[in-house]
Amino acid sequence: MVDWKKPPRLFIPGPIKVDEDVLAQLALPTLGHRGKEYAQLHGETVEMLKEMFFTSQNVFLSTSSASGLWEAAIRNCVKEDETVLAACCGAFSDKWADVIESCGRKVERLKVDWGKPTTAELLDEKLANGNYAAITIVYSETSTGLMNPVYEISKMMKEKYPDVLVLVDAVSAMVGLPVHFDELGWDIALASVQKAFGIPPGLAIALVSDRALEKSKSVANRGYYFDFQLWAKAAAKNQTLVTPNIPHIMALNYQCRKLVKEGMENVWKRHKTMADFVRNWAKENFGLFCEEKYATNTLTTIKNTKGINVAETIKAVQEKHNTIFGNGYGKLKEEAFRIAHMGDITLEDVTELTGWIAEEIS
Ligand SMILES: Cc1ncc(COP(=O)(O)O)c(C=O)c1O
Incomplete structure (x- = not known):
């Protein structure tokens, strides 16, 4: 056994691997999620995440794994009659494309062989000949160990397709690789904490642009648990929509302090x-x-x-x-x-x- x-x-x-000092954070006494202590914990954590990922836009904490945020990104940012161009280069990017379909949205897959990058040129060629509301791309494809050239892609997107939303899976990238969210012009960057944050699984983080949040108002059937509009209302009070995974947020706060200090x-x-x-x-x-x-x-x-x-x-x-x-x-x-x-x-x-x-x- x-x-x-x-x-x-x-x-x-x-x-x-998670260090003992981080695990100890998960064992702290809990807080009430509508109390002022929690609001302080939440607010501080979000401010540090903003600093770490160079954004002054929205940061949401989600009691789910990153796959939940795949779904959230689609349900909030893509209307039912719109099409997403999914850059597929490995198991996780392929899976996100499947999730788009399972959310009832149309998807076109831009496939490259596993281990090969999705380049700005490849995306440009495809975008020039189609009508897409958004692209999805995985920054660091954990199945193959590939890093897509997301900085080049973002430059191209800003110059040539400024109206197409850029939805980025940064699950095994966030913390370990640069994410200059605002400068890159991304609309979503999502990650879960069991990767480079060095925390046990059970919490995910979404960076959401103001325009993605605005667009979500016009997207029907967003559901409840992952509704960005409801999230934003709660976040304005330094709260989450539903009872969050508070021990994990304590561990996240602890890790962010160390990371901000390190630079x-x-x-x-x-x-x-x-x-x-x-x-x-x-x-x-x-x-x-x-x-x-x-x-x-x-x-x-x-x-x-x-x-x-x-x-x-x-x-x-x-x-x-x-x-x-x-x-x-x-x-x-x-x-x-x-x-x-x-x-x-x-x-x-x-x-x-x-x-x-x-x-x-x-
Ligand atoms: C690149 C990537 N995206 C998405 C996921 C799914 O994340 P989660 O297991 O937190 O739902 C993983 C998990 O390993 C991943 O590596």
């Missing part, structure tokens, strides 16, 4: 240092699944060029060191494996882990 009281240290790309430039550098280390190790021993230029800084997907038995290697490392890393996602199982290097994971951690993997394959 699995002993869940002795959980392995997690280097899968989410949920990731986002330094946080991104720290992630890049870990990514460079793991990528170099991968290149020396195996290969990278994505072209290096497009490899994300929060996890690395390593091509299994040696044909090792990935599942057996993961099992051996777990048995000896109570630590796990990720097999290839979905169809990449055994063809690749993934190591997370984000949040409170350190260079020492990934040095240790790659050493253990090397021992198993030598």
Whole structure:
């Protein structure tokens, strides 16, 4: 039987390892969600998130995982007769496209092979020949370890398609990679906290532009739980629409304090240092699944060029060191494996882990 009281240290790309000091925040006495203490916690947390992601627009806290925000983005920003252009380059971008359809909206998929980026040129070509209300794009595709060139894409969108909403999944990007939300002209950036925020799963964050919030007024059938209009009314009082996951918001507040103190430039550098280390190790021993230029800084997907038995290697490392890393996602199982290097994971951690993997394959 699995002993869940002795959980392995997690280097899968989410949920990731969470430090004891962060876990302690989840055990603090709770607050009433309509009281002034909660309003202070909420307000402070939102202000720090605004600073971290360079926005003066709306920041919403959602007691859901990020998939809920996929749905929220569509239900609030896209009308039933409008079409979304979904940039599909891996399992999560594919899934978001499916979610668009399941919300009763029309979607066109712009597909590239897994491991290849969706470039500004590809999107431009498609947008020039269609009538789209929004695009969806995943910043850091956790299934393949690919980082889409979202800064170039955003520049192109602002110049050529200023009326098309830009909806960004930043689930494994936020914190680890730059997000200059206002300057990029994005309408949504969403993430859940079990990735680079270094918090257990159970909370998600949405950055929402003023124009997306305005548009939602005219979108029918937004539902209740994820209605941006109701969220905005509650947020004006530093509250959430329904009872939120307060322990997680305490942990988020704690993590944001540390991140603001460190400074986002330094946080991104720290992630890049870990990514460079793991990528170099991968290149020396195996290969990278994505072209290096497009490899994300929060996890690395390593091509299994040696044909090792990935599942057996993961099992051996777990048995000896109570630590796990990720097999290839979905169809990449055994063809690749993934190591997370984000949040409170350190260079020492990934040095240790790659050493253990090397021992198993030598
Ligand atoms: C890029 C990306 N998008 C969306 C999701 C779904 O997030 P959640 O599991 O928080 O719903 C994940 C989960 O790993 C992800 O990596």
